[in-house]
Amino acid sequence: MYKVFVNEKKLTLSKYPEEIDKRLRYEGFATLEIGVDLLQNTSCPEINIHGEELGEIWEDFTHMFKVIEAAGGVVRNRKNEILFIRRLGRWDLAKGKIEKGESLEQAALREIEEETGLKELILGDFLSPTFHIYTERNGERILKITYWYKVQYVGDGIPTPQTEEGISEVRWKNEAEIRKTVFPKTFQNIKLILNQYWESSNE
Numbered sequence: 001m002y003k004v005f006v007n008e009k010k011l012t013l014s015k016y017p018e019e020i021d022k023r024l025r026y027e028g029f030a031t032l033e034i035g036v037d038l039l040q041n042t043s044c045p046e047i048n049i050h051g052e053e054l055g056e057i058w059e060d061f062t063h064m065f066k067v068i069e070a071a072g073g074v075v076r077n078r079k080n081e082i083l084f085i086r087r088l089g090r091w092d093l094a095k096g097k098i099e100k101g102e103s104l105e106q107a108a109l110r111e112i113e114e115e116t117g118l119k120e121l122i123l124g125d126f127l128s129p130t131f132h133i134y135t136e137r138n139g140e141r142i143l144k145i146t147y148w149y150k151v152q153y154v155g156d157g158i159p160t161p162q163t164e165e166g167i168s169e170v171r172w173k174n175e176a177e178i179r180k181t182v183f184p185k186t187f188q189n190i191k192l193i194l195n196q197y198w199e200s201s202n203e
Helices: 029-041 054-062 104-116 175-185 188-201
Strands: 002-006 009-014 023-025 046-050 066-076 082-087 090-092 095-097 121-135 141-153 167-173
Touching: 002 029, 002 054, 002 188, 009 029, 009 054, 023 029, 029 046, 029 054, 066 104, 066 121, 066 188, 082 104, 082 175, 090 175, 095 104, 104 121, 104 141, 104 167, 121 188, 141 188, 167 175, 175 188
Parallel strands: 002 121, 009 046, 023 046, 066 141
Antiparallel strands: 002 009, 066 082, 066 095, 082 090, 082 167, 121 141
16 A cells, blocks of 8 residues: 655555545556546545556556655654754654665665764664655656654764754654644654654554
């Protein structure tokens, strides 16, 4: 199953129908165009496109967009707090585009270091990818895939925002603070990856 966010609305691509109001059976490329159009241009909040050949559906879907890959991390300190950046009024996790010749792991650590100023980072397990769609000013449609890792911070430094990238604040937050102050002002993908992080940490 793939969960792709389109203007913060969820498009689920699955093998079997999901229990939501708007479902489309995959009948070819046009089904995907219809689904994306409904999410972008109507009040429809969520769509499920389903079909037995999920790999084929995903391949067709990715061909609709220019794919950009990024990597980042859910960074935890010794107090069990998680690191957030604030950009344009929204809370986010440190992440960024993968550079040529760079591995996912290298990109995740580099971006965290650049955006927060923290260096004593230990890369942990891979968590999951997230997916979202947006349109560039020139009209080009982008599918951004972000690969997320668990990361442990073992230092005692004070994080500093990368202001040239529009980051105004870097802050450690515990789970109660996250649910109260971050969730109302973040993205659906960030909520998704944080919930996956907590679930995997409790296993």
